[in-house]
Amino acid sequence: MIDTKTADKELQLYIRPQTFPVAVRMLKPGEEIPEKAKRPARDFKKLSMNCQVIDMARRYGWMIALTREDHICSLGITALGFDTPTHIYTSGTLCEGMYTETKEAGQRSEAAVDKFKPGEYYCLLVAPLDRATFEPHLVVLYANPAQVMRLTQAALWKRGGKLTSSFQGRIDCSEIIVTTMQTDQPQLILPCSGDRIFGQTQDHEMAFTIPWDRMEEIIEGLKGTHQGGIRYPITQFMEYEAKLPPKYMEVNRLWDVEKGKAQYTPRDRVVAAYKGSFADRVPVYPIAGSFAGCLDGLSIEEYCTDPKKAVKAMLNYYERYQPDVMLAYNDLAKEAEAVGCKVKYSDYVVPSIATHVLQDDKGKLAKLEIPDPYKDGRLPGFLEQCEALSKANFPSALGAVLVGPWTIAMLMRNPEVMLLDTFEDPEFIHALMRFATEYAKRFGDAVIKTKIGLSYSDPTASCSLVGPDTYREFIKPYHKELVDYFKAKKVNVTVHICGTTHQIYEDLLDAGFTTVTIDLDQQADPKLRVDQLKRLVELASSRNVVTIGNVDATIFERATKEEMEAEVRRCIDTAARFSRYVLSTSCELPPRAKPEIVQWFMDAAHDYGRYERLMG
Structure with missing residues (x-):
């Protein structure tokens, strides 16, 4: 027979x-208590209970003897047969209102508790197994679930099958001692509330009991299952390649790029910026619309009205400049034109509105229908352009530029007249904005079906034209409605507003735009100008919003190489360390921008925008 120290x-x-x-060990009447055993009433001057003395033995290493005279817990006294059950116990009163709803249910719970006959034993004797000077009836181990699992496996090594244990969530001392001794079977123990409160059993602990005459068998089972590869601590599978946080993996990617083992695509750079990480350099693109057509020998009107020629021009533009973002973009007049406005074209500037559909009669609004993106005006041609660019599978990020609701409304009514309406007829402004917002939604729905990103240009929402209060009253609610509409479809929305906008940065972020692309502050007095880029990037980065901008678009017809490089450095030095930043122009490139100046812009960005230089 195995001895306690070996076990x-x-x-x-x-x-x-x-x-x-x-x-x-349970001592029967006539068995002597070991001399070295501590007695709670005598030695501690306090009464104790079953779970407490077991806890003292397993934590302090003490041998303790607990008799009726040392005991305070009526439930433990009854279970071990140290006294006769009273009518209070058998009536279910001790369970009622705490563990059971009624006395009747409590009676059934008390009857289910395994008990020794009163007087069968008179003393509970416990000690750490390796220090026990007596032969135990059983051994109890408090352990975590994985350790209890190993003991369960060991108990079944020779016999197979499965263990069966029962639980009440109360009086677990009965299950530990009485049930184990009466069944002569190992028991899996769910520590009860009392054991946790008074026995200090922790949330992660369970218990397992082993009848002493089964100890050798279970030790053999532990050895056998251990040799079979089932062990504690649990052997964990480690032959895998970890999936680390994307930012961690970007470091490995960067090393591979530096060694020529990999390369960043334009899209990779943009995605890194949106995730708040860094690729090899700042992503960059100019806002190119009619410029691409002029570069390909088209007139502005041809570019804006012939989608096939526009697509060809955009493909050639991409091959020449390799921007990190490609835009499906022709002009900002097509939405107003589709609802009844007349457009005029020029050889030098972007299309504009010649006749405003609501200028002379705002009552016409009630009769207007929202244009069909697949039938009306040049909208179908723009969708054709989006579809073709999407199918081109550029390695760059891809987005479409639509017109925001305020600018649609302004072009329908006439900017000067509409500004007067904000004072004279605000209800009409809201009605017009509801129309324009629904229009922007409908066209946006058609565009996202081409699998292209969504950006709304709302240039006339600028504080250079309308004040912050006007923005908050007449524009912000509809911007937010537009953003929320597409967010519900899991589509993020970018906004571009021309001119001065720093007064409404908080509002733009509150509206929910995930990207804000900005112009330069166009105050006439240089002393009043604000570094809009610095203000926005500091605020936006704290909200996980991407900033785009703002190299002066007006210099692309006349700048020297040195002037362009200085302008690029200004933006990069201001914003690039914030990561959520994409370098671009402050507004659309002039149609007649000089191609070599655009190339200087791209070259300066590629050279000066390398993060290894910026981060030093």
């Missing part, structure tokens, strides 16, 4: 419990 040694080897395995 403890084997359990420590294979199970590694956090506290001592505890030897438990």
